[in-house]
Amino acid sequence: MKKLAKGKAVLYWMQQSQRAEFNPALETAVARANALRLPVHVGFALTAYPGANRRHYRFMLEGLRETERRLAARGIGFCIRQGPPEEVVPALAKNAALLVGDVGYLRVQRQWRETVAQRVACPAVFVEGDVVVPVAEVSDHAEFAARTIRPKIHRRLAEHLKPIRPVSVAVPAVGLAKRSLALDDVEAVCRRIGADDSVPAAAGPGGGRAAAIRLLDRFIGHRLADYAEDGGDPVRDGCSGMSPYLHFGQISPLEIALRVGKSDAPRNAVDAYLEQLIVRRELSMNAAWYNPGYDRYDTLPAWALRTLDRHRKDPREFVYSRAQWEAGATHDPCWNAAQAEMVRTGRMHNTMRMYWGKKILEWSRSPEEAFETATYLNDKYELDGRDANGYAGVAWCFGRHDRPWAERPVFGMVRYMNANGLRRKFDVQAYLERWLGPDAAGRLV
Numbered sequence: 001m002k003k004l005a006k007g008k009a010v011l012y013w014m015q016q017s018q019r020a021e022f023n024p025a026l027e028t029a030v031a032r033a034n035a036l037r038l039p040v041h042v043g044f045a046l047t048a049y050p051g052a053n054r055r056h057y058r059f060m061l062e063g064l065r066e067t068e069r070r071l072a073a074r075g076i077g078f079c080i081r082q083g084p085p086e087e088v089v090p091a092l093a094k095n096a097a098l099l100v101g102d103v104g105y106l107r108v109q110r111q112w113r114e115t116v117a118q119r120v121a122c123p124a125v126f127v128e129g130d131v132v133v134p135v136a137e138v139s140d141h142a143e144f145a146a147r148t149i150r151p152k153i154h155r156r157l158a159e160h161l162k163p164i165r166p167v168s169v170a171v172p173a174v175g176l177a178k179r180s181l182a183l184d185d186v187e188a189v190c191r192r193i194g195a196d197d198s199v200p201a202a203a204g205p206g207g208g209r210a211a212a213i214r215l216l217d218r219f220i221g222h223r224l225a226d227y228a229e230d231g232g233d234p235v236r237d238g239c240s241g242m243s244p245y246l247h248f249g250q251i252s253p254l255e256i257a258l259r260v261g262k263s264d265a266p267r268n269a270v271d272a273y274l275e276q277l278i279v280r281r282e283l284s285m286n287a288a289w290y291n292p293g294y295d296r297y298d299t300l301p302a303w304a305l306r307t308l309d310r311h312r313k314d315p316r317e318f319v320y321s322r323a324q325w326e327a328g329a330t331h332d333p334c335w336n337a338a339q340a341e342m343v344r345t346g347r348m349h350n351t352m353r354m355y356w357g358k359k360i361l362e363w364s365r366s367p368e369e370a371f372e373t374a375t376y377l378n379d380k381y382e383l384d385g386r387d388a389n390g391y392a393g394v395a396w397c398f399g400r401h402d403r404p405w406a407e408r409p410v411f412g413m414v415r416y417m418n419a420n421g422l423r424r425k426f427d428v429q430a431y432l433e434r435w436l437g438p439d440a441a442g443r444l445v
């Protein structure tokens with residue numbers, strides 16, 4: 001452990017938890033800075049994140065612009081610079097007594113933290129804040145399924161379901177940070193960093209805490225009570241819409257869980273929501289943490305690999321190329337509508353995501369190609385893509401976190417889904433009309 005340096009400030013390197021509230025890494029930095037009678041500075045490295053395009057940068061920068069204001073109101077400095085964290089953070093930490101960081105579960109995030117910790121002269125501590133129960137506290141291995149991780153999470157839930165109180169800043173940071181990018185015009189920042197602009201900005205609510213809280217208030221006030229019944233219906237849209245905000249750390253899962261837990265919604269609705277927000281989401285974090293190949297086909301469970309391999313030569317009724325998938329040009333209006341929703345809004349309802357992924361498996365040349373196509377499209381268009389949850393979601397379509405089902409062509413024993421299943425759940429015609437227009441009437445296959 002490096003010795004506490006004689007620095008001029010404590011630096012919080014913000015990466016995963018891009019917020020000024022309910023952020024344990026930030027509060028740790030403030031408490032440690034207070035003890036040293038030093039100010040806190042937050043540093044952010046605006047890097048070329050693998051696979052990110054203008055849609056993602058814009059959403060993230062909208063959030064960071066707001067975070068900068070909220071930090072300033074607490075007397076905390078903020079500096080955002082263009083460049084990879086391995087270069088930007090050690091430069092910002094040159095005069096720091098201590099570096100505090102947050103925790104990310106993906107390979108690139110872990111690699112950044114390792115390199116940064118090696119390159120700074122001061123000690124570095126990392127504080128986990130984007131799950132309710134810290135991943136290593138829950139389990140020491142990749143869990144098999146929701147049913148195996150659920151009791152482990154529930155055992156520890158009460159001790160973690162507590163608010164994080166903001167620590168008052170003893171020594172406010174003064175003046176503007178040197179060479180910080182101005183965030184007033186996020187489009188200009190996107191141009192400056194050369195963000196890939198092949199994907200237009202997403203239609204729908206923008207990024208940032210205020211937008212997240214507005215959606216959450218509306219969800220708790222009007223939809224939560226019916227979540228157990230309507231949560232699976234893409235037309236009624238009974239979900240919270242929190243995933244892009246969670247992905248960029250613009251809101252904390254703990255804050256959402258506490259707000260939902262305190263609501264007067266019926267117990268079954270609250271439980272159904274917390275099952276998704278905590279158990280299912282944290283199963284994905286567990287999968288990424290303990291399985292570094294989380295986004296690779298060959299890390300699927302052995303039974304799934306075996307059965308998909310046995311059926312790889314089965315004739316496919318349709319076979320689409322990546323370009324056809326991307327253009328939403330399949331024979332299936334349900335699939336095309338889901339793709340249209342994602343391309344336009346950067347969002348897709350969970351029920352449609354499952355169907356969407358299953359059909360890519362069914363109508364691709366090979367399961368490997370299907371896996372790559374689904375990951376590519378999800379990461380490119382979804383605002384919440386490039387997330388442990390996305391990699392687990394795609395892998396689920398191919399058997400991860402699931403069990404073998406009755407054997408059938410192409411899928412083998414991997415769970416199958418069809419459009420009749422959708423019709424039983426919701427008004428498919430209304431969904432098609434929403435995303436494909438009124439002409440979609442009567443085009444159901």
Ligand SMILES: Cc1cc2nc3c(=O)[nH]c(=O)nc-3n(C[C@H](O)[C@H](O)[C@H](O)COP(=O)(O)OP(=O)(O)OC[C@H]3O[C@@H](n4cnc5c(N)ncnc54)[C@H](O)[C@@H]3O)c2cc1C
Pocket residue numbers: 231239240241242243244246247276277278280281284348349350351353354357378382384385386387389390391393394396397
């Ligand atoms: C093929 C496929 C791809 C997916 N890609 C992503 C992705 O890139 N990013 C992502 O965050 N989620 C992904 N999911 C999981 C899920 O579809 C989304 O988290 C959910 O639709 C987000 O909408 P919401 O916030 O309104 O959810 P709500 O129903 O309001 O749920 C609240 C929160 O619980 C968590 N949650 C909900 N459903 C799931 C689930 N099935 N698995 C894990 N966590 C869940 C999310 O964090 C969500 O924000 C994917 C699922 C599949 C099948």
